[in-house]
Amino acid sequence: MKDHLTIVDHPLVQHKLTLMRERDTSTAVFRQLLREISLLLAYEVTRELPMTTRAIETPLCEMDAPVIAGRKLALVSILRAGNGLLDGMLELIPSARVGFVGLYRDEETLQPVEYYFKVPEQLNKRLVIAVDPMLATGNSSAAAITRLKQAGASNIRFLCLLAAPEGVARMKEAHPDVPIVTAALDDHLNEKGYIVPGLGDAGDRMFGTK
Numbered sequence: 001m002k003d004h005l006t007i008v009d010h011p012l013v014q015h016k017l018t019l020m021r022e023r024d025t026s027t028a029v030f031r032q033l034l035r036e037i038s039l040l041l042a043y044e045v046t047r048e049l050p051m052t053t054r055a056i057e058t059p060l061c062e063m064d065a066p067v068i069a070g071r072k073l074a075l076v077s078i079l080r081a082g083n084g085l086l087d088g089m090l091e092l093i094p095s096a097r098v099g100f101v102g103l104y105r106d107e108e109t110l111q112p113v114e115y116y117f118k119v120p121e122q123l124n125k126r127l128v129i130a131v132d133p134m135l136a137t138g139n140s141s142a143a144a145i146t147r148l149k150q151a152g153a154s155n156i157r158f159l160c161l162l163a164a165p166e167g168v169a170r171m172k173e174a175h176p177d178v179p180i181v182t183a184a185l186d187d188h189l190n191e192k193g194y195i196v197p198g199l200g201d202a203g204d205r206m207f208g209t210k
């Protein structure tokens, strides 16, 4: 991908995102909308994958038909909220390998605390798409991507639902080689590090916790 930041302004994505932002949207509907949006975002983040051809036979003749080149790609969910994007992505790319980086953001320091790390083998030979709905300070995603690079990944894209300018800047500084795809770039972070206007705490809204 050429651009460091891609905003997916498709009407379906924007409409569904508006419904997700609304305070009174239920947990069940929030989760369903995230799944639907993730299908549309998956379509965007997998644009420009390298292609090759394979010889096949149609009922009429032989042809060299396009297929995606290289190893199966790796989807990496940044727990816990990342799983909301992961589910839809897997529906579209069922053969993808899947990894998990368990992180939570310390609400006082806004620094990420890692509690789990498990990724597919041969990460260095795969396109890796890291997913987390929220890019706020960028501390969590920057740390997760540092860990993925330590594990060998060198071709990485980051997919989120909402980004704050502060998080985009942090990612650009820490990982200028990692393109970001998002449904929206919001205005700013509040004093507690929440995205404004945002949608609140994605994990809590998705899983009904507080």
Ligand SMILES: O=P(O)(O)OC[C@H]1O[C@H](OP(=O)(O)OP(=O)(O)O)[C@H](O)[C@@H]1O
Pocket (backbone or CB within 6 Å): 078, 079, 080, 081, 082, 103, 104, 105, 106, 110, 112, 132, 133, 134, 135, 136, 137, 138, 139, 140, 141, 167, 193, 201, 202, 203, 204
């Ligand atoms: O850009 P940052 O300032 O680091 O904030 C973003 C992170 O915060 C949220 O996770 P949270 O820590 O709430 O954990 P959860 O996914 O388990 O709810 C979100 O899913 C990101 O991982």
Ligand SMILES: O=c1cc[nH]c(=O)[nH]1
Pocket (backbone or CB within 6 Å): 134, 136, 193, 194, 195, 196, 198, 199, 200, 201, 202, 203
């Ligand atoms: O606005 C925010 C910021 C971090 N994490 C969230 O879930 N929401």
Ligand SMILES: [Mg+2]
Pocket (backbone or CB within 6 Å): 078, 079, 080, 081, 082, 103, 104, 105, 140
């Ligand atoms: Mg998280």
